[in-house]
Amino acid sequence: SQQGEEDPQALSIQEGENATMNCSYKTSINNLQWYRQNSGRGLVHLILIRSNEREKHSGRLRVTLDTSKKSSSLLITASRAADTASYFCATLLGGYQKVTFGIGTKLQVIP
């Protein structure tokens, strides 16, 4: 079953603009991760935020986590055409072995 639900499900922006994707989840988590998937191929791990963290940065990526609202957001600043992909949030429940993916946001960056 899916734990996370991304919003919006599709997003189209111009190159250079910022892209914000949101993820809501249902149960308590150990951590929340964001992955990118290009053209239905393998997923690439982008960033992980632990349940006791509120914000994390990696290059042009900024992730926030609000455990009281059970939500997270991924901000991609100064977007590039190469950022065009599907983005999934994924939550780790309890133990370390079961990462569950949300439905994803399909991002299109127009050159």
Added chain:
Amino acid sequence: DTEVTQTPKHLVMGMTNKKSLKCEQHMGHRAMYWYKQKAKKPPELMFVYSYEKLSINESVPSRFSPECPNSSLLNLHLHALQPEDSALYLCASSLAGEPNYGYTFGSGTRLTVV
């Protein structure tokens, strides 16, 4: 080596065939996973191996049979599949016992059952 290699990249098989998907990593990861992804859907967990032992089976039909012959290799044996089993099959690995560590995914095998 920071890759997970999956072979083949594409596979077409009949409903009476037996085939296998292969996944290999040399990162020293002792947790390995099989996910299934249908078009426009998120990946869904099928199996988890930890230290070469099956630790999670997400109620997957027995026509899918996983095998972990050593710490670097993960196989998925397929037999008597149905057309609805057509999907992208993804393998992933991670450090076992390390919850705050992301997964490394392979590029997947796109399976078509005819």
